[in-house]
Amino acid sequence: MQRISLVMLALWITGAMLAGCGGGESPATTPTNTSGLTTEPTPGPTDTPNTSSPIPTASPTSTPTPTPTATPVPTPLPVPEGVISFMLLGGDRLPGQIDWRTDTMIYVRIDPRTKTVGMVSIPRDLWVEIPGHGYDRLNTADYLGEIEGYPGGGPALLNETLLLNLGIGFDHFVRVNFEGFKQIVDILGGIDVDVECSVELWGADPDKPGEWKQIGHVAAGMQHMGGPTALRYAQCRYNTPVFDRDRRQQKVLFAIRSRVMELGIPGLLPRALELLVTMRGMVQTDLGPSEIVTLAQLVPEVQPSSVNRAYIDLTMAPQSTTPEGAWVMLPDREKIAPVIMGMLDPPDERVNRLVEEGARVVLRNGTAAAGWGRQIADRLQLRGFQITDFGPADRTDYAETVIFSYADKPYTVSNLQAYLEVKDENVHQEPGASSEMDVLVILGDDFHTVCPE
Numbered sequence: 001m002q003r004i005s006l007v008m009l010a011l012w013i014t015g016a017m018l019a020g021c022g023g024g025e026s027p028a029t030t031p032t033n034t035s036g037l038t039t040e041p042t043p044g045p046t047d048t049p050n051t052s053s054p055i056p057t058a059s060p061t062s063t064p065t066p067t068p069t070a071t072p073v074p075t076p077l078p079v080p081e082g083v084i085s086f087m088l089l090g091g092d093r094l095p096g097q098i099d100w101r102t103d104t105m106i107y108v109r110i111d112p113r114t115k116t117v118g119m120v121s122i123p124r125d126l127w128v129e130i131p132g133h134g135y136d137r138l139n140t141a142d143y144l145g146e147i148e149g150y151p152g153g154g155p156a157l158l159n160e161t162l163l164l165n166l167g168i169g170f171d172h173f174v175r176v177n178f179e180g181f182k183q184i185v186d187i188l189g190g191i192d193v194d195v196e197c198s199v200e201l202w203g204a205d206p207d208k209p210g211e212w213k214q215i216g217h218v219a220a221g222m223q224h225m226g227g228p229t230a231l232r233y234a235q236c237r238y239n240t241p242v243f244d245r246d247r248r249q250q251k252v253l254f255a256i257r258s259r260v261m262e263l264g265i266p267g268l269l270p271r272a273l274e275l276l277v278t279m280r281g282m283v284q285t286d287l288g289p290s291e292i293v294t295l296a297q298l299v300p301e302v303q304p305s306s307v308n309r310a311y312i313d314l315t316m317a318p319q320s321t322t323p324e325g326a327w328v329m330l331p332d333r334e335k336i337a338p339v340i341m342g343m344l345d346p347p348d349e350r351v352n353r354l355v356e357e358g359a360r361v362v363l364r365n366g367t368a369a370a371g372w373g374r375q376i377a378d379r380l381q382l383r384g385f386q387i388t389d390f391g392p393a394d395r396t397d398y399a400e401t402v403i404f405s406y407a408d409k410p411y412t413v414s415n416l417q418a419y420l421e422v423k424d425e426n427v428h429q430e431p432g433a434s435s436e437m438d439v440l441v442i443l444g445d446d447f448h449t450v451c452p453e
Contacts, residue, residue, distance in 0.1 A: 085169070086171060087105060089142060119343075173284075190224050193256060254307075305381070333351070351384035401441065406433045
């Protein structure tokens with residue numbers, strides 16, 4: 001049972017997804033000590049694949065820069081008693097590889113008492129002071145700690161870097177590489193991911209070294225993905241909004257959790273040995289056996305609406321350039337602190353009222369879009385609605401979404417109407433017409449996802 005607990009926990013947190021779209025620049029072998037940056041507005045990463053982004057170095061530059069000032073050591077942000085924190089690390093490191101980066105960092109806090117989880121995606125391009133190395137991108141800290149033999153290795157140096165720059169630290173880490181991720185997803189039989197907006201998939205062009213090309217795309221809808229597709233979907237950031245990748249990585253993480261919960265112990269047992277062998281070589285962690293068992297037992301008890309997900313975006317870390325022209329982000333501690341402090345906030349009043357009302361909601365897909373029912377059911381559950389069943393409707397040509405209310409559940413109905421943008425004339429009150437459900441929703445073609453720009 002302890003081995004199965006390890007499997008369940010490791011799978012749930014294996015969503016620390018790896019480097020961007022198959023590559024990019026390698027970390028500087030000689031870290032820069034330059035902290036002066038331009039502060040003028042600069043364009044974000046180009047939508048055109050580019051594998052030759054300049055790496056900041058200590059070389060002299062004629063570009064005038066502000067005089068570096070001493071970085072104040074921030075007071076660590078308080079952590080509630082009993083809370084467990086860990087960092088999910090994903091990178092492109094392979095056995096024997098010299099240069100690698102940690103391009104995915106998801107900071108997680110878990111409160112066993114309230115069964116609340118907080119997740120914050122930490123951008124790889126944060127321009128930070130790395131103890132003993134001066135200023136560099138955050139995604140080099142783990143690498144530098146490993147190659148120089150820092151006490152505790154790369155995770156320890158990353159921890160010190162985060163404490164110095166953001167005032168946060170973590171108790172444990174989990175690190176996974178992309179080969180391990182692909183194998184684990186395939187051993188699970190693939191995962192189902194709620195793809196809100198179609199995404200182009202890019203990869204290295206084998207015929208043109210150093211150049212990239214589009215190798216496919218993932219269409220919107222509930223998509224079943226094997227390991228390679230799931231990895232690409234979580235990695236790619238070209239032709240998408242700057243922070244869309246963070247959102248997709250967290251969605252894949254939840255898809256892994258859902259698959260593990262779906263399989264349960266009976267479904268994982270036949271795969272346990274293969275999973276353990278794969279994770280032994282591809283997943284690293286400092287979590288002890290007892291800690292793994294405790295966390296694994298907690299995972300099923302955490303409701304989707306009790307998981308708070310957040311991101312550090314350009315409002316909290318404005319874009320800038322190094323003297324060499326590399327695109328980076330300057331973290332603003334005062335703006336980031338409230339995000340960290342709110343990681344374990346309890347569900348908002350809306351979710352609490354939905355729980356109190358306890359409406360049993362049945363969802364039916366009245367469109368021709370395959371998987372739409374499950375996809376919207378998942379989204380509604382994340383918002384606190386109690387979805388007791390979903391499936392196809394009696395037909396697939398509903399032009400507009402319709403709500404039938406069979407019980408006195410006004411708060412649930414009004415929130416469903418607002419989220420699904422249902423017209424007043426399409427909300428029907430039929431008290432007592434059903435004893436199996438309180439609210440029936442039939443999805444029509446008028447409900448569409450609004451994709452980020």
